[in-house]
Amino acid sequence: MxxxxxxxxxxxxxxxxxxxxxxxxxxxxxxxxxxxxxxxxxxxxxxxxxxxxxxxxxxxxxxxxxxxxxxxxxxxxxxxxxxxxxxxxxxxxxxxxxxxxxxxxxxxxxxxxxxCSFSFEASLITAGIEVRHITAGTNVPMYNTNIPTKAAGKFHGNYVVSMRPIPQNQVVKAVTITERLPQVHGTPIQIDHPETIGITDINHPDYGDAVEIKDGEVPVFWACGVTPQAAIMAxxxxxxxxxxxxxxxxxxxxxxxxxxxx
Amino acid sequence: MxxxxxxxxxxxxxxxxxxxxxxxxxxxxxxxxxxxxxxxxxxxxxxxxxxxxxxxxxxxxxxxxxxxxxxxxxxxxxxxxxxxxxxxxxxxxxxxxxxxxxxxxxxxxxxxxxxCSFSFEASLITAGIEVRHITAGTNVPMYNTNIPTKAAGKFHGNYVVSMRPIPQNQVVKAVTITERLPQVHGTPIQIDHPETIGITDINHPDYGDAVEIKDGEVPVFWACGVTPQAAIMAxxxxxxxxxxxxxxxxxxxxxxxxxxxx
Structure with missing residues (x-):
């Protein structure tokens, strides 16, 4: 079209x-x-x-x-x-x-x-940061975590996060760029060390598709819009x-x- | 105490x-x-x-x-x-x-x-910007405006704003400092030209106390926490x-x- x-x-x-x-x-x-x-x-x-x-x-x-x-x-x-x-x-x-x-x-x-994260992905790309799942033409990898949301009435559950592999020397830039867009999830909530937030196998996301993490890159995790839908469904x-x-x-x-x- | x-x-x-x-x-x-x-x-x-x-x-x-x-x-x-x-x-x-x-x-x-604006006033003072009503020991001047809020159900009304006189060469700094505190009203909504937002007499605020605006200073207006109370009372x-x-x-x-x- x-x-x-x-x-x-x-x-x-x-x-x-x-x-x-x-x-x-x-x-x-x-x-x-x-x-x-x-x-x-x-x-x-x-x-x-x-x-x-x-x-x-x-x-x-x-x-x-x-x-x-x-x-x-x-x-x-x-x-x-x-x-x-x-x-x-x-x-x-x-x-x-x-x-x-x-x-x-x-x-x-x-x-x-x-x-949704569409906006900050465009900003990352504009700043020279490759967004791996876009390059690969696949869906972003998303994971359940052990980070609790704050419950409200009948709605509760843990954060779902999306992950993008970022070269070590671009992690700070990825943070500052997404900080400017709090309306679309804002800054990451975890840099590297996926086990800290309850992710046991980075190669098997709970939603979306796995992506390659190259040498010198670290996985960076952002809060994901699947979280509220998961809380509603629960x-x-x-x-x-x-x-x-x-x-x-x-x-x-x-x-x-x-x-x-x- | x-x-x-x-x-x-x-x-x-x-x-x-x-x-x-x-x-x-x-x-x-x-x-x-x-x-x-x-x-x-x-x-x-x-x-x-x-x-x-x-x-x-x-x-x-x-x-x-x-x-x-x-x-x-x-x-x-x-x-x-x-x-x-x-x-x-x-x-x-x-x-x-x-x-x-x-x-x-x-x-x-x-x-x-x-x-409430207590937080950003402390930040302004720390940055070397005088907050006139604190110097004077009076309440901050507040004004009704012609800026409509976005109505929601039974609640509607216009913005109430607070005003602080700022030296021309510190206005940009006042904007950038308060931008960092969106939880306490954030950036100003009007710099100078009070008539643009429906304020006809800067020396007679609708709430609080008048303050002196010295030569070389401009009145800077921030959204005020009286707005929601006014919308509720209405x-x-x-x-x-x-x-x-x-x-x-x-x-x-x-x-x-x-x-x-x-």
């Missing part, structure tokens, strides 16, 4: 059913967002979970009750249609993967847009909708403007 | 009724916090208001439902006793200013600790408890550690 589409043009194609693939690499420079939709009855606990755990769960925007619109991250947007693919869970079980959720929409739903909520992995909302906000907006 | 008390020793004195004055200047280096206590029925809207307006309403910690304890900012703490003075509002009207709210506590209450909630101005909770967390905790 034409990678030069504007975000709103892409959302129109997705809304019409013309496009339903992953969004990686589309509309470069624009912020993409993860999605969690919950009934209002669970929304306070989840918002509090996010407030208490801002590194794995950076909230970009929360919709008004029952609304499919946004105030800040996009105009001409339909939360129920503009993600290429959704996942619907009932009592913790995946029951459907539709490309539109208008037919199951409820007036008591609240939608949470959550930052509580087996009556009803939750998320995006399908990689099938993000492309917003009207440029990565470079995130710090002015949030 | 002995200014060298530790935060927990001071809280014990407050809890026992031995101390009920303002906390300005006490336990230097430790973070002090504003308070808003609301029934759970209003808590989601208020947490969302804070999420949407992080500059005027930086949340430090939210208690569990009905709890008087904290997980992060203090141990050995009693939210209902450890502020020197409280304000109780019913349907938007001030009905009492007690030094303890245990007798009116309810199991459906949630307490929000909100950052909605006339059934029941709300706040701290009395200046009568803060002194926490166990040092200002310099804020960025590691939040």
């Amino acid at each position: 034409d990678k030069q589409l504007s975000p709103v043009e892409l959302r129109h194609q997705i809304r019409s059913g013309e496009f339903s693939d992953q969004t990686s690499g589309l509309c470069p420079g624009y912020t993409q967002a993860n999605l969690v939709i919950l009934p209002k009855a669970d929304a306070y606990d989840f918002l509090l979970f996010a407030q208490r755990n801002p590194k794995p769960c950076p909230i970009l925007e929360v919709t008004d009750l029952g609304s499919k619109n946004l105030h800040t991250f996009a105009s001409d947007v339909d939360i129920a249609s503009d993600f290429p693919k959704y996942r619907v869970f009932k009592n913790g079980e995946l029951v459907a993967e539709p490309t539109d959720v208008n037919d199951i929409w409820r007036d008591d739903l609240v939608s949470f847009l959550i930052g 509580s087996k909520p009556e009803f939750v909708i998320t995006h399908a992995p990689g099938h993000m909302l492309v917003t009207d906000v440029k990565d470079v403007d995130l710090s002015d907006i949030l | 002995d200014k060298q008390l530790s935060p927990v020793e001071l809280r014990h004195q407050i809890r026992s009724g031995e101390f009920s004055d303002q906390t300005s200047g006490l336990c230097p280096g430790y973070t002090q916090a504003n308070l808003v206590i609301l029934p759970k029925a209003d808590a989601y809207d208020f947490l969302l208001f804070a999420q949407r307006n992080p500059k005027p309403c930086p949340i430090l910690e939210v208690t569990d439902l009905g709890s008087k304890n904290l997980h992060t900012f203090a141990s050995d703490v009693d939210i209902a006793s450890d502020f020197p003075k409280y304000r109780v509002f019913k349907n938007g009207e001030l009905v009492a200013e007690p030094t303890d709210v245990n007798d009116i506590w309810r199991d459906d209450l949630v307490s929000f600790l909100i950052g 909605s006339k909630p059934e029941f709300v408890i706040t701290h009395a101005p200046g009568h803060m909770l002194v926490t166990d967390v040092k200002d310099v550690d804020l960025s590691d905790i939040l």
Whole structure:
């Protein structure tokens, strides 16, 4: 497809059913967002979970009750249609993967847009730091850890982290670059020594794909947006909708403007 | 009183009724916090208001439902006793200013600790920037503005700002120093030109005391923690408890550690 589409043009194609693939690499420079939709009855606990755990769960925007619109991250947007693919869970079980959720929409739903690491990966690459899984064309490796989140109401669990191998002489730069983007997970939470955070086999990630760690490189771990989804699933909520992995909302906000907006 | 008390020793004195004055200047280096206590029925809207307006309403910690304890900012703490003075509002009207709210506590209450500018003022002074109202021994001047907050449920209103006169050649330094403390309002929202944000008479603040602006200085405006209280009062909630101005909770967390905790 034409990678030069504007975000709103892409959302129109997705809304019409013309496009339903992953969004990686589309509309470069624009912020993409993860999605969690919950009934209002669970929304306070989840918002509090996010407030208490801002590194794995950076909230970009929360919709008004029952609304499919946004105030800040996009105009001409339909939360129920503009993600290429959704996942619907009932009592913790995946029951459907539709490309539109208008037919199951409820007036008591609240939608949470959550930052993803796409933005900081672009910044790392711009700074001359190779992002191995992008070079390899695979998914980022992600691991369960022994680091507890701060529980909130019914939501609890451990951090999930993503890992990128970084040359020793670029680790400090990787820290300072990601420090500037707290809206998309910010600084790493562990440099090297994966056993310290409960990772026993770096070559077998719990999610995503393994990547090569070359001589002179160390694994660097960042808080991952899978953490809130894992915490939600563990509580087996009556009803939750998320995006399908990689099938993000492309917003009207440029990565470079995130710090002015949030 | 002995200014060298530790935060927990001071809280014990407050809890026992031995101390009920303002906390300005006490336990230097430790973070002090504003308070808003609301029934759970209003808590989601208020947490969302804070999420949407992080500059005027930086949340430090939210208690569990009905709890008087904290997980992060203090141990050995009693939210209902450890502020020197409280304000109780019913349907938007001030009905009492007690030094303890245990007798009116309810199991459906949630307490929000909100950052205050004490921390960044200390940083400004350390950097060699005079803070005029501290020199003068008066309250900081605060003004209503025409800058709208982002509404959330029943809560809405305009920003309230605080003002400090800064010499022209120190304005950039004041920006960069406060940028490092987003938990306590962060960067200014307006430099000079008060009329742009709806302030018509700089010498008559809406709250606090006027200060002298000397030749070569410009007024610099920061988002103010009065904003969330003003938004709450405007909605006339059934029941709300706040701290009395200046009568803060002194926490166990040092200002310099804020960025590691939040």
